Amino acid sequence: MKRKDKGFTLIEIIVVLVIIAILAAIVVPVVSGYVEDAKDTKIINKAHNVLTVTKSESVWLYARGELLAKVNDTAWHKEVMEKAEVDGEMVSIKLNESQTSTGDFVVKIDGKYVSFNDAKQEFTLSNDLSNITIHEQVRNELLSSSFIGKINDYFNIASRPERLDSEGPNTGSVLLEMLKEKGYDLNNFSFRIYKKYGGSSNTITISNQKITLDMVGSSVEVIQYDYGSSTDFSSEPIVKKATVPIVSKTVKDTQDNEVTYAVFDLNNVDWIIE
Incomplete structure (x- = not known):
């Protein structure tokens, strides 16, 4: 079959x-x-x-x-x-x-x-x-030997300042000129360096754009590298992110003239750890 x-x-x-x-x-x-x-x-x-x-x-x-x-x-x-x-x-x-x-x-x-x-x-x-990211590039540059010497000279003057603003006169303008000479576009960032003597909050804060007096009252995104008690910024930092307000600050330059410029307002910031 x-x-x-x-x-x-x-x-x-x-x-x-x-x-x-x-x-x-x-x-x-x-x-x-x-x-x-x-x-x-x-x-x-x-x-x-x-x-x-x-x-x-x-x-x-x-x-x-x-x-x-x-x-x-x-x-x-x-x-x-x-x-x-x-x-x-x-x-x-x-x-x-x-x-x-x-x-x-x-x-x-x-x-x-x-x-x-x-x-x-x-x-x-x-x-x-x-x-x-521009943040890490600028941070690395600021901690390089050609920059850190000038930064330390600033923090070691008799008045013992605790912060250095990129948009401020004197050392801030010197550092910006050095960055410009190395090929950085200064419209892409601003920064602030905090150095707490004996404190526990030594930081480098960098924005994603240049801040100006015209921006006072608005906000800008920043990355902060928090080195804790490391005053020489040599330890591994905690990296944090936030949106912070822009305010103005007035200081005197080397010719004793008052200069007003834009700075980050880092008080009462809600940081997000990256």
């Missing part, structure tokens, strides 16, 4: 489809992850090429006394990318601590942003430029 071939039942087909869907749900993200990692590695390799060119170029520019002028020259930024054979954009570049070579930079390659930390010799990849 001839047996009739039997096909798959509907339940068997559904079971097979479910198994295929489960396998796809497992395999596709893994494969996508490998593909994404490969793309990121390629982007970092391109950023390495940019680093090589900036360092080699800076040797010749420094020898000719042209490095300081070139670091903010957008035409030179494009030239660097071309010499590195990288299709992308140099977003920003700064001098190193000794100002004898290029230092930190941010480039946009294949739709992603790559930041290079010269002190750590480290690349960081981000989808969003806002994640390449």
Whole structure:
């Protein structure tokens, strides 16, 4: 007797489809992850090429006394990318601590942003430029040897001040000029340094934009690095975030003239620990 071939039942087909869907749900993200990692590695390799060119170029520019002028020259930024054979954009570049070579930079390659930390010799990849935070860059700069000496000189004067405001006269303006010379856009931040003698709240607070007297009465987002009792800011800080009011302050400059400028009001702030 001839047996009739039997096909798959509907339940068997559904079971097979479910198994295929489960396998796809497992395999596709893994494969996508490998593909994404490969793309990121390629982007970092391109950023390495940019680093090589900036360092080699800076040797010749420094020898000719042209490095300081070139670091903010957008035409030179494009030239660097071309010499590195990288299709992308140099977003920003700064001098190193000794100002004898290029230092930190941010480039946009294949739709992603790559930041290079010269002190750590480290690349960081981000989808969003806002994640390449100015706060940490400015904080690291302020704690570098060329800046911390001037900061300590300020805090060690006879009147023993407890805070240093970036928008204030005297040392504040000196530090801003130094940051400008290193390639920082001063419209992107303001800062305040607190140094409590014998206290337990030594902090560096940095905003995400420059504050002005026109902004008094409004608020601004800030990141605060809280070093506790570490007066030399050498300990690992607690990083906090808040939105704080802007107020005005009046002091005398070195010529004994009264100067009014904008500052953060850090009293009664509800901090969020990052």
